[in-house]
Amino acid sequence: MEINIDIIKNKLVESRLKVTPQRMAILEAIYSLDNHPIADDIIDYIKIKHPNIATGTVYKVLGVLIENKIINKVNTERGVSRYDGIMDSHHHLYCSKSDLIKDYFDEELDKILKNYFEKKKIPDFNIESIAIQLKGRFNE
Amino acid sequence: MEINIDIIKNKLVESRLKVTPQRMAILEAIYSLDNHPIADDIIDYIKIKHPNIATGTVYKVLGVLIENKIINKVNTERGVSRYDGIMDSHHHLYCSKSDLIKDYFDEELDKILKNYFEKKKIPDFNIESIAIQLKGRFNE
DNA sequence: ACTTAAATAAGAATTATTCTCTTTTAAGAG
DNA sequence: CTCTTAAAAGAGAATAATTCTTATTTAAGT
Numbered sequence: 001m002e003i004n005i006d007i008i009k010n011k012l013v014e015s016r017l018k019v020t021p022q023r024m025a026i027l028e029a030i031y032s033l034d035n036h037p038i039a040d041d042i043i044d045y046i047k048i049k050h051p052n053i054a055t056g057t058v059y060k061v062l063g064v065l066i067e068n069k070i071i072n073k074v075n076t077e078r079g080v081s082r083y084d085g086i087m088d089s090h091h092h093l094y095c096s097k098s099d100l101i102k103d104y105f106d107e108e109l110d111k112i113l114k115n116y117f118e119k120k121k122i123p124d125f126n127i128e129s130i131a132i133q134l135k136g137r138f139n140e
Numbered sequence: 141m142e143i144n145i146d147i148i149k150n151k152l153v154e155s156r157l158k159v160t161p162q163r164m165a166i167l168e169a170i171y172s173l174d175n176h177p178i179a180d181d182i183i184d185y186i187k188i189k190h191p192n193i194a195t196g197t198v199y200k201v202l203g204v205l206i207e208n209k210i211i212n213k214v215n216t217e218r219g220v221s222r223y224d225g226i227m228d229s230h231h232h233l234y235c236s237k238s239d240l241i242k243d244y245f246d247e248e249l250d251k252i253l254k255n256y257f258e259k260k261k262i263p264d265f266n267i268e269s270i271a272i273q274l275k276g277r278f279n280e
Numbered sequence: 281a282c283t284t285a286a287a288t289a290a291g292a293a294t295t296a297t298t299c300t301c302t303t304t305t306a307a308g309a310g
Numbered sequence: 311c312t313c314t315t316a317a318a319a320g321a322g323a324a325t326a327a328t329t330c331t332t333a334t335t336t337a338a339g340t
Contacts, residue, residue, distance in 0.1 A: 019306075054321065055322095199328060200287080219327085
Protein backbone atom coordinates (compact mmCIF):
# COMPACT_ATOMS: atom_id res chain seq x y z
CA MET A 1 0.00 0.00 0.00
CA GLU A 2 1.13 3.56 -0.63
CA ILE A 3 2.83 4.84 2.47
CA ASN A 4 3.06 8.44 1.40
CA ILE A 5 3.38 10.84 4.30
CA ASP A 6 1.52 13.61 2.51
CA ILE A 7 -1.40 11.37 1.67
CA ILE A 8 -1.65 10.33 5.31
CA LYS A 9 -1.41 13.91 6.47
CA ASN A 10 -4.11 14.88 4.04
CA LYS A 11 -6.52 12.37 5.46
CA LEU A 12 -6.22 14.09 8.82
CA VAL A 13 -6.44 17.61 7.40
CA GLU A 14 -9.49 16.73 5.32
CA SER A 15 -11.28 15.64 8.46
CA ARG A 16 -10.15 18.82 10.25
CA LEU A 17 -8.12 16.79 12.71
CA LYS A 18 -4.93 18.10 14.24
CA VAL A 19 -1.90 16.56 12.62
CA THR A 20 0.14 14.99 15.42
CA PRO A 21 3.15 12.69 15.23
CA GLN A 22 1.17 10.02 17.05
CA ARG A 23 -1.72 10.11 14.60
CA MET A 24 0.66 10.07 11.67
CA ALA A 25 2.53 7.12 13.13
CA ILE A 26 -0.63 5.15 13.84
CA LEU A 27 -1.98 5.68 10.36
CA GLU A 28 1.37 4.81 8.85
CA ALA A 29 1.43 1.64 10.94
CA ILE A 30 -2.01 0.58 9.73
CA TYR A 31 -1.07 1.14 6.11
CA SER A 32 2.27 -0.61 6.48
CA LEU A 33 1.25 -3.55 8.61
CA ASP A 34 -0.55 -6.15 6.65
CA ASN A 35 -3.21 -8.51 7.88
CA HIS A 36 -5.46 -6.06 9.70
CA PRO A 37 -3.41 -5.37 12.82
CA ILE A 38 -4.75 -5.35 16.34
CA ALA A 39 -3.97 -2.40 18.60
CA ASP A 40 -0.98 -4.22 20.01
CA ASP A 41 0.58 -4.80 16.60
CA ILE A 42 0.28 -1.09 15.95
CA ILE A 43 1.82 -0.24 19.31
CA ASP A 44 4.76 -2.58 18.70
CA TYR A 45 5.34 -1.12 15.27
CA ILE A 46 5.20 2.45 16.50
CA LYS A 47 7.34 1.95 19.60
CA ILE A 48 10.48 1.78 17.43
CA LYS A 49 10.15 5.40 16.36
CA HIS A 50 7.92 6.61 19.21
CA PRO A 51 9.03 4.72 22.32
CA ASN A 52 6.91 6.90 24.59
CA ILE A 53 3.53 6.56 22.97
CA ALA A 54 0.83 5.71 25.50
CA THR A 55 -1.44 2.73 24.99
CA GLY A 56 -4.44 4.87 25.72
CA THR A 57 -3.43 7.29 23.03
CA VAL A 58 -3.38 4.55 20.43
CA TYR A 59 -6.88 3.42 21.35
CA LYS A 60 -8.06 7.02 21.45
CA VAL A 61 -6.59 7.79 18.05
CA LEU A 62 -8.01 4.61 16.56
CA GLY A 63 -11.41 5.68 17.83
CA VAL A 64 -11.03 9.12 16.31
CA LEU A 65 -9.92 7.67 12.97
CA ILE A 66 -12.92 5.35 12.91
CA GLU A 67 -15.32 8.17 13.79
CA ASN A 68 -13.90 10.17 10.91
CA LYS A 69 -14.16 7.24 8.54
CA ILE A 70 -10.44 7.14 7.88
CA ILE A 71 -10.15 3.55 9.02
CA ASN A 72 -12.49 0.66 9.80
CA LYS A 73 -12.80 -1.81 12.60
CA VAL A 74 -13.00 -5.51 11.71
CA ASN A 75 -14.82 -7.94 13.97
CA THR A 76 -13.16 -11.22 14.79
CA GLU A 77 -14.20 -14.42 16.46
CA ARG A 78 -11.76 -13.87 19.25
CA GLY A 79 -13.31 -10.52 20.08
CA VAL A 80 -10.11 -8.54 19.71
CA SER A 81 -10.58 -5.58 17.40
CA ARG A 82 -8.57 -5.39 14.22
CA TYR A 83 -8.15 -2.34 12.05
CA ASP A 84 -8.38 -1.84 8.32
CA GLY A 85 -7.10 1.16 6.41
CA ILE A 86 -9.03 0.39 3.27
CA MET A 87 -12.31 2.22 3.02
CA ASP A 88 -13.46 1.14 -0.44
CA SER A 89 -16.34 -1.32 -0.22
CA HIS A 90 -14.95 -4.79 0.26
CA HIS A 91 -15.47 -8.05 2.05
CA HIS A 92 -13.17 -10.27 4.05
CA LEU A 93 -11.61 -13.68 3.70
CA TYR A 94 -10.98 -15.28 7.09
CA CYS A 95 -8.53 -18.13 7.38
CA SER A 96 -10.02 -20.94 9.44
CA LYS A 97 -6.58 -22.11 10.55
CA SER A 98 -4.72 -18.90 11.28
CA ASP A 99 -5.44 -15.28 12.11
CA LEU A 100 -5.02 -14.19 8.51
CA ILE A 101 -7.71 -11.88 7.17
CA LYS A 102 -7.57 -10.72 3.57
CA ASP A 103 -9.55 -8.06 1.82
CA TYR A 104 -11.80 -9.24 -0.96
CA PHE A 105 -13.04 -6.87 -3.64
CA ASP A 106 -15.78 -8.03 -5.96
CA GLU A 107 -17.94 -5.49 -7.72
CA GLU A 108 -19.85 -8.14 -9.61
CA LEU A 109 -20.87 -9.77 -6.36
CA ASP A 110 -21.82 -6.42 -4.87
CA LYS A 111 -24.03 -5.77 -7.87
CA ILE A 112 -25.70 -9.17 -7.59
CA LEU A 113 -26.43 -8.61 -3.91
CA LYS A 114 -27.65 -5.06 -4.40
CA ASN A 115 -29.95 -6.33 -7.12
CA TYR A 116 -31.16 -9.26 -5.10
CA PHE A 117 -32.12 -7.19 -2.10
CA GLU A 118 -33.79 -4.55 -4.22
CA LYS A 119 -36.16 -7.19 -5.43
CA LYS A 120 -36.42 -9.30 -2.29
CA LYS A 121 -37.17 -6.92 0.55
CA ILE A 122 -36.66 -8.16 4.08
CA PRO A 123 -39.81 -7.43 6.10
CA ASP A 124 -39.41 -4.59 8.58
CA PHE A 125 -35.73 -4.12 7.84
CA ASN A 126 -33.92 -1.47 5.83
CA ILE A 127 -30.49 -2.54 4.70
CA GLU A 128 -27.70 -0.02 5.16
CA SER A 129 -24.73 -2.21 4.39
CA ILE A 130 -23.88 -5.75 3.37
CA ALA A 131 -20.73 -7.42 4.66
CA ILE A 132 -19.70 -10.89 3.63
CA GLN A 133 -17.36 -13.00 5.66
CA LEU A 134 -15.90 -15.87 3.72
CA LYS A 135 -14.25 -18.38 5.96
CA GLY A 136 -11.91 -20.93 4.49
CA ARG A 137 -8.37 -21.96 3.83
CA PHE A 138 -5.62 -20.23 1.92
CA ASN A 139 -3.38 -22.36 -0.27
CA GLU A 140 -0.06 -21.74 1.47
CA MET B 141 -38.37 -21.78 20.09
CA GLU B 142 -39.16 -25.26 21.43
CA ILE B 143 -37.91 -25.47 24.97
CA ASN B 144 -38.30 -29.20 25.34
CA ILE B 145 -36.14 -30.66 28.07
CA ASP B 146 -35.74 -33.98 26.29
CA ILE B 147 -34.60 -32.34 23.08
CA ILE B 148 -32.02 -30.36 25.00
CA LYS B 149 -30.87 -33.43 26.84
CA ASN B 150 -30.57 -35.29 23.57
CA LYS B 151 -28.24 -32.71 22.13
CA LEU B 152 -25.84 -33.38 24.98
CA VAL B 153 -26.21 -37.16 24.81
CA GLU B 154 -25.67 -37.19 21.05
CA SER B 155 -22.37 -35.44 21.55
CA ARG B 156 -21.43 -37.85 24.32
CA LEU B 157 -21.41 -35.03 26.86
CA LYS B 158 -22.35 -35.58 30.46
CA VAL B 159 -25.81 -34.29 31.19
CA THR B 160 -25.47 -31.82 34.04
CA PRO B 161 -28.01 -29.39 35.48
CA GLN B 162 -25.71 -26.50 34.54
CA ARG B 163 -25.44 -27.54 30.92
CA MET B 164 -29.17 -28.10 30.71
CA ALA B 165 -29.83 -24.70 32.22
CA ILE B 166 -27.42 -22.91 29.93
CA LEU B 167 -28.88 -24.52 26.84
CA GLU B 168 -32.37 -23.80 28.02
CA ALA B 169 -31.38 -20.17 28.60
CA ILE B 170 -29.99 -19.81 25.09
CA TYR B 171 -33.14 -21.27 23.55
CA SER B 172 -35.42 -19.19 25.72
CA LEU B 173 -33.64 -15.88 25.62
CA ASP B 174 -34.12 -14.06 22.40
CA ASN B 175 -31.72 -11.72 20.66
CA HIS B 176 -28.57 -13.77 20.88
CA PRO B 177 -27.69 -13.39 24.55
CA ILE B 178 -24.27 -12.56 25.89
CA ALA B 179 -22.79 -14.68 28.67
CA ASP B 180 -24.13 -12.27 31.26
CA ASP B 181 -27.70 -12.52 29.99
CA ILE B 182 -27.43 -16.27 30.33
CA ILE B 183 -26.01 -16.01 33.84
CA ASP B 184 -28.80 -13.66 34.94
CA TYR B 185 -31.43 -15.97 33.48
CA ILE B 186 -29.96 -19.04 35.11
CA LYS B 187 -29.32 -17.52 38.54
CA ILE B 188 -33.04 -17.67 39.32
CA LYS B 189 -33.08 -21.45 39.33
CA HIS B 190 -29.36 -22.01 39.89
CA PRO B 191 -28.19 -19.25 42.24
CA ASN B 192 -24.82 -20.92 42.77
CA ILE B 193 -23.67 -21.37 39.21
CA ALA B 194 -20.14 -20.08 38.70
CA THR B 195 -19.36 -17.58 35.99
CA GLY B 196 -16.44 -19.68 34.86
CA THR B 197 -18.71 -22.65 34.46
CA VAL B 198 -20.95 -20.75 32.10
CA TYR B 199 -18.03 -19.73 29.90
CA LYS B 200 -16.63 -23.25 30.04
CA VAL B 201 -19.94 -24.82 29.09
CA LEU B 202 -20.46 -22.32 26.28
CA GLY B 203 -17.06 -23.31 24.95
CA VAL B 204 -17.92 -26.98 25.13
CA LEU B 205 -21.24 -26.42 23.38
CA ILE B 206 -19.53 -24.50 20.60
CA GLU B 207 -16.85 -27.17 20.17
CA ASN B 208 -19.59 -29.75 19.84
CA LYS B 209 -21.50 -27.63 17.36
CA ILE B 210 -24.56 -27.39 19.57
CA ILE B 211 -24.46 -23.60 19.58
CA ASN B 212 -22.67 -20.85 17.67
CA LYS B 213 -20.81 -17.73 18.63
CA VAL B 214 -21.82 -14.48 16.93
CA ASN B 215 -19.30 -11.71 16.38
CA THR B 216 -20.28 -8.20 17.32
CA GLU B 217 -18.78 -4.77 16.85
CA ARG B 218 -18.39 -4.28 20.54
CA GLY B 219 -16.33 -7.41 20.90
CA VAL B 220 -18.59 -9.07 23.45
CA SER B 221 -19.49 -12.58 22.38
CA ARG B 222 -23.11 -13.47 21.77
CA TYR B 223 -24.51 -16.94 21.46
CA ASP B 224 -26.91 -18.48 18.99
CA GLY B 225 -28.72 -21.77 19.46
CA ILE B 226 -29.74 -22.10 15.84
CA MET B 227 -27.41 -24.24 13.81
CA ASP B 228 -29.24 -24.30 10.48
CA SER B 229 -27.42 -22.19 7.91
CA HIS B 230 -28.50 -18.59 8.31
CA HIS B 231 -27.29 -15.03 8.25
CA HIS B 232 -27.74 -12.11 10.61
CA LEU B 233 -29.50 -8.78 10.58
CA TYR B 234 -27.75 -6.27 12.81
CA CYS B 235 -29.60 -3.19 13.97
CA SER B 236 -27.43 -0.11 13.52
CA LYS B 237 -29.17 1.68 16.38
CA SER B 238 -29.57 -0.99 19.02
CA ASP B 239 -28.05 -4.30 20.01
CA LEU B 240 -30.75 -6.27 18.25
CA ILE B 241 -29.53 -9.13 16.09
CA LYS B 242 -32.04 -11.23 14.16
CA ASP B 243 -31.57 -14.46 12.31
CA TYR B 244 -32.10 -14.32 8.60
CA PHE B 245 -32.87 -17.44 6.61
CA ASP B 246 -32.77 -17.28 2.84
CA GLU B 247 -32.22 -20.46 0.85
CA GLU B 248 -32.55 -18.66 -2.45
CA LEU B 249 -29.72 -16.32 -1.51
CA ASP B 250 -27.62 -19.23 -0.31
CA LYS B 251 -28.12 -20.94 -3.65
CA ILE B 252 -27.15 -17.81 -5.57
CA LEU B 253 -23.98 -17.42 -3.54
CA LYS B 254 -23.07 -21.09 -3.76
CA ASN B 255 -23.53 -20.90 -7.50
CA TYR B 256 -21.61 -17.68 -7.82
CA PHE B 257 -18.57 -18.95 -5.97
CA GLU B 258 -18.61 -22.26 -7.81
CA LYS B 259 -18.12 -20.35 -11.04
CA LYS B 260 -15.94 -17.51 -9.73
CA LYS B 261 -13.15 -19.10 -7.75
CA ILE B 262 -11.15 -16.90 -5.42
CA PRO B 263 -7.44 -17.45 -6.14
CA ASP B 264 -5.65 -19.45 -3.45
CA PHE B 265 -8.70 -19.63 -1.22
CA ASN B 266 -11.08 -22.49 -0.52
CA ILE B 267 -14.38 -21.35 0.89
CA GLU B 268 -15.72 -23.31 3.84
CA SER B 269 -18.59 -21.06 4.82
CA ILE B 270 -20.28 -17.85 3.81
CA ALA B 271 -21.73 -15.53 6.43
CA ILE B 272 -23.58 -12.37 5.54
CA GLN B 273 -24.02 -9.54 7.96
CA LEU B 274 -26.77 -7.16 6.94
CA LYS B 275 -26.62 -3.97 8.93
CA GLY B 276 -29.62 -1.69 8.92
CA ARG B 277 -32.68 -0.48 10.74
CA PHE B 278 -35.72 -2.33 11.91
CA ASN B 279 -39.08 -0.61 11.45
CA GLU B 280 -40.23 0.22 14.99
C1' DA C 281 -23.27 -48.70 45.97
C1' DC C 282 -18.35 -47.85 44.01
C1' DT C 283 -15.10 -45.72 41.12
C1' DT C 284 -13.16 -42.34 38.40
C1' DA C 285 -12.76 -39.21 34.79
C1' DA C 286 -15.11 -35.23 33.93
C1' DA C 287 -17.48 -31.17 35.52
C1' DT C 288 -18.26 -27.39 38.74
C1' DA C 289 -17.19 -23.73 42.24
C1' DA C 290 -14.59 -20.05 43.79
C1' DG C 291 -11.92 -16.68 43.05
C1' DA C 292 -7.44 -15.12 41.27
C1' DA C 293 -5.31 -13.80 36.90
C1' DT C 294 -5.22 -12.09 32.37
C1' DT C 295 -6.39 -9.30 28.37
C1' DA C 296 -8.24 -5.76 25.90
C1' DT C 297 -9.97 -1.51 26.39
C1' DT C 298 -11.65 2.74 28.65
C1' DC C 299 -11.36 6.41 31.89
C1' DT C 300 -9.42 10.18 34.73
C1' DC C 301 -6.48 13.62 35.45
C1' DT C 302 -2.35 16.22 34.43
C1' DT C 303 0.84 17.94 31.12
C1' DT C 304 2.01 19.02 26.51
C1' DT C 305 1.29 20.67 21.90
C1' DA C 306 -0.77 22.00 17.25
C1' DA C 307 -2.31 25.63 14.94
C1' DG C 308 -4.76 29.87 14.51
C1' DA C 309 -4.72 34.97 16.09
C1' DG C 310 -2.35 38.94 16.73
C1' DC D 311 7.36 34.93 15.68
C1' DT D 312 5.19 34.67 20.07
C1' DC D 313 0.81 33.98 22.53
C1' DT D 314 -3.30 31.53 23.51
C1' DT D 315 -6.21 27.86 24.02
C1' DA D 316 -8.73 23.95 22.83
C1' DA D 317 -7.40 19.62 21.65
C1' DA D 318 -4.32 15.83 22.16
C1' DA D 319 -1.13 12.92 24.56
C1' DG D 320 0.90 10.67 28.73
C1' DA D 321 0.55 7.90 32.80
C1' DG D 322 -1.49 4.81 35.11
C1' DA D 323 -5.71 3.37 37.55
C1' DA D 324 -10.18 1.22 36.54
C1' DT D 325 -13.32 -1.76 34.20
C1' DA D 326 -15.24 -5.61 31.64
C1' DA D 327 -15.08 -9.88 29.58
C1' DT D 328 -13.02 -13.97 29.68
C1' DT D 329 -9.65 -17.52 31.09
C1' DC D 330 -7.10 -20.06 34.35
C1' DT D 331 -6.03 -22.71 38.68
C1' DT D 332 -6.99 -25.67 42.26
C1' DA D 333 -9.99 -28.01 45.24
C1' DT D 334 -14.39 -30.20 45.52
C1' DT D 335 -18.32 -32.48 43.64
C1' DT D 336 -20.88 -35.39 40.53
C1' DA D 337 -22.55 -38.13 36.34
C1' DA D 338 -22.64 -42.39 34.69
C1' DG D 339 -20.60 -46.74 33.79
C1' DT D 340 -18.88 -51.14 36.44
